[in-house]
Amino acid sequence: MFCYQCQQTAGNKGCVKVGVCGKQPDTARLQDELVIALIRLAEAVQEKGVRTRETDRLLIDGLFTTLTNVNFDNQAIQGVIDRAVEERKKLEMKEIPVVDLFVGETDLVSLRSTLLFGMKGMAAYAHHADRLGQRDEEINQWFYKGLCEINRENSVNEWLELILEFGRVNLKCMELLDKANTENFGTPVPAKVHTDIKKGPFIVVSGHDLEDLKELLEQTKGKGINVYTHGEMLPAHGYPELSKYEHLAGNFGTAWQNQQKEFVDIPAPVLFTTNCLMPPRPSYEDRIYTTSVVGYEGMVHIQEGVDGKKDFSPLIRQALELGGYEHDRSMSGINGGHIMTTGFAHGTVLANAQKLISAIRQGKIKHIFLVGGCDGAQPGRNYYTEFVKQTPMDTLVLTLACGKFRFNDLDLGEIEGLPRIMDMGQCNDAYSAIKVAVALAxxxxxxxxxxxxxxxxxxxxxxxxxxxxxxxxxGIKNIYLGPTFPAFLSEGVTKVLRDAYNLQPITAPEQDLDAILGRG
Structure with a gap:
């Protein structure tokens, strides 16, 4: 196998024997075969000029299936491959040659990989928006265009242009998902979320899919079962149409990479709705359920019915049978806190825009940091905790995605009634951060x-x-990125990005803060 799509890839070069994430070589091979099958399908559809709802969903869900920590079920992956092959055959197109994705001139392979991996991320957002009834022709068409381009031998400049074009399309995709979430669940408002677990039956929901949570909350209403979010589901507490359920009781544990420690002997079922699935340990593997594109061999999978709904009765039965904890259980965040806040998406922040602008003009807020992104298990990520702890008292920290679990239980106080740490939501809520930045500008x-x-x-x-x-x-410059630069970025491509955008690798919190704030 060869895989270098995630930050924790072996030696920051590539996994060649087994994935650091737990992915086995046969699974890696099938995921590569799935990407190739999707490229061939995209080429066939472009050639024939006949897109269908089925092929749109196949490209989106197929790419999502190959994203890190989503699907480890070989049979499920093979099933998606078979569907892609069948759809291509319906178009009466022969098998189209596909370039070797990871062999060739270093910078060109790097750029091809960058586009492919970016498209996998956008597929996740498009999938969630689609579930909520939001689709966009330009976004869907770009999956065909992008997969076909991945099969081309473009020049460096052509790849760079494609990657920037993709970035603009992904902004539209994040905007689409933001619209889908707010129209279905309301505009997020600030919420304090408890991390302690009440006695009695409960269910934990992990991943990102808010619609799955909504369906589960409806099906557990009045049954004496508490529902807890986990990981990137935490921002659900800020949405009025979700927080109105009294049995949405709090958040269980911290970030996704701590599952194998936090789920030990858990007396409740856990639903995985999207990525961030860690290989389950024997002490709790009989309580793990998957749904949507998520898969793990041996786990019970909750299928979507013909009406688009899901039946969560297996989880409900098991929650009642297991009974939960006998007594209230005290759990804390990484830094010992028992309350986390969320709900500071663009609607809330911009509603306080005058207060924010006034505080900046009066010098009460000297700087704003957006500290966020995806978290992982390997050493080096404590940088972000130390960075936030060392930010001056006259600065704000906006955060989003699961990286916030390193520090979101800290109490850093307030400025003019605004908490110094404000969680904007899931990774896709980077759109909120962009809207706030544009409004301030x-x-x-x-x-x-x-x-x-x-x-x-x-x-x-x-x-x-x-x-x-x-x-x-x-065109946003001076971004600090860590813990390492991506292994798939070659030296040549990295130089281009550093020269054009001053993209900076993180060093040490004190050193980076001094550079950012012009100290010393």
Whole structure:
């Protein structure tokens, strides 16, 4: 096998024996075969000029299936391959040759990989928007275009142009998902979320899919079962149409990579709705359920019915049988806190825009940091905790995605009634951060790059890649990225990005803060 799509790839070069994520070589091979099958299908559809709802969903869900920590079920992956092959055959197209994706001139392979991995991230966002009834022709068409381009031998400049074009399309995709979420669940409002677990039956929901959570909350209503979010589901507590359920009781545990420690002997079922699935341990593997594109061999999979709904009765029965904890259980965040806040998406922040602008003009807020992104298990990520702890008292910290679990239980106080740490939501809510940045730039009649705003990002998987490409497409510079630069970025491509955008590798919190704030 060869895989270098995530930050924790072996030696920051590539996994060649077994994936650091737990992915086995046969699974890696099938995922590569699936990408090839999707390229061939995209080529056939482009040649025939006949797109269908089925082929749209196949490209989106197929790419999503190959994203890190989503699907480890070989039979399920083979099933998607077979569907892609069947759809191509319906078009009466022969098998189209596909380039070797990871062999060739170093910079060109790097750029091809960057586009492919970015598209995997956008596929996740398009999948969630589609589930909520939001689709966009330009976005869907770009999956065909992008997969066909991955099969081309483009020049460096052509690849760079494609990647920036993709970044702009992904912004539209994040906007689409933001619209889908707010129209279905309301505009997020600030919420304090408890991490302690009440006695009695409960269910834990992990991943990103808010519609799955909504369906589960409906089906558990009045049954004496509490529902807890986990990982990237935490922002659900800020949505009025979800928080109205009294049995949405809090958040269980911290980030996705701590599952194998936090789920030990858990007396409740856990539903995995999207990525961030860690290989389950024997002590709780009989309580894990998957749905949508998620898969793990031996786990019970909740299928979507012909009406688009899901039946969660197996989880409900098991929750009642297991009974939960006998007594209230005290759990804390990484730093010992028992309350986390969320719900500071663009609607809330912009509603307080005058207060924010006034505080900046009066010098009460000297700088704003966006510290967020995807988290991981390997050493080096404590940088972000230390960075946030060391930010001056006259600065704000916006955060999003699961990287926030490193520090979101800290109490850093307030400025003019605004908490110094504000969680904007899931990784796709980078759209909120962009909207806030653009609004501030308009208010101060300057460019985004001229604002007292610095992005300090942590990346792990492919959704972080598509967000980074969107930020670069918008011309945002001086981004700090860590814990390492992607292994798939060659030296040549890295130099281009550093020269054009001043993309910076993180160093040490004190050193980076000194550089950002002009100290010393």
């Amino acid at each position: 308009e208010a101060f009649d300057c460019e985004v790059n001229d604002l007292p705003l610095t992005l300090v990002l942590t990346w792990y998987e492919q959704k972080a890649v598509c967000i980074l490409l969107t930020l670069l497409a918008l």
